[in-house]
Amino acid sequence: MRLNRFERFLVNQPLRPWSQRWLEARPWRGLGAQLAGARVLELGCGQGEGQRILRRDFGASQVVGCDLDGRQLQRAQRRCQQDAALSWVQADAQELPFVADSFDAVVSFNALHHVPDWERALAEAQRVLRPGGQLVLLETLRGFLEAPPMRQLMEHPRQGRFDAGQLRRAVLEAGFHLRGSRRIPGCFLWLVAALEG
Numbered sequence: 001m002r003l004n005r006f007e008r009f010l011v012n013q014p015l016r017p018w019s020q021r022w023l024e025a026r027p028w029r030g031l032g033a034q035l036a037g038a039r040v041l042e043l044g045c046g047q048g049e050g051q052r053i054l055r056r057d058f059g060a061s062q063v064v065g066c067d068l069d070g071r072q073l074q075r076a077q078r079r080c081q082q083d084a085a086l087s088w089v090q091a092d093a094q095e096l097p098f099v100a101d102s103f104d105a106v107v108s109f110n111a112l113h114h115v116p117d118w119e120r121a122l123a124e125a126q127r128v129l130r131p132g133g134q135l136v137l138l139e140t141l142r143g144f145l146e147a148p149p150m151r152q153l154m155e156h157p158r159q160g161r162f163d164a165g166q167l168r169r170a171v172l173e174a175g176f177h178l179r180g181s182r183r184i185p186g187c188f189l190w191l192v193a194a195l196e197g
């Protein structure tokens, strides 16, 4: 589901690169994410800041950003075009236009809760990863999305709401084993998982 006007403002506002780098991406380091030299797919890449972080701070060799929203992809291209290792594809995370074994890692900064069939998106992530490939997620949980001010201000698909236990179970059912996870109860979950090598 595309962002409404309020959430579009939130993800594109000038302080977001700072919070995405220092607050959102940092916990993955302690959970076993190993992205140095990796070819990465970022689901729901938005304005491309996550792709920059994956290159600069995690040493990814290439980062393909995929998003449903053509306007956000244009913004990402404008902001990040100087890095030739970044590229973009307009696509739905529920139906990825890549063959099996295309990536070393699939990463998402808060995109899965916008996807109605998020379990299918996990299955797609599993399909496009090579054996041993990693899944690296930060997700917003049901408690936060269903808090009254959030319900008023943002729009998310009802089916895309999950708690930490549901997300962890779905990741295991998709064939991953968990390296580590951390949560702010009811609000956010960071998770790193991998396929058998």
Ligand SMILES: C[S@@+](CC[C@H](N)C(=O)[O-])C[C@H]1O[C@@H](n2cnc3c(N)ncnc32)[C@H](O)[C@@H]1O
Pocket (backbone or CB within 6 Å): 001, 002, 003, 011, 020, 043, 044, 045, 046, 047, 050, 066, 067, 068, 069, 072, 091, 092, 093, 094, 108, 109, 110, 111, 114, 115, 116
């Ligand atoms: C909350 S925003 C996060 C954007 C970016 N990752 C960030 O942290 O700034 C969620 C993003 O997921 C994208 N999105 C929503 N549904 C999607 C889908 N089914 N497939 C791919 N991208 C999707 C939206 O267009 C939006 O850019």
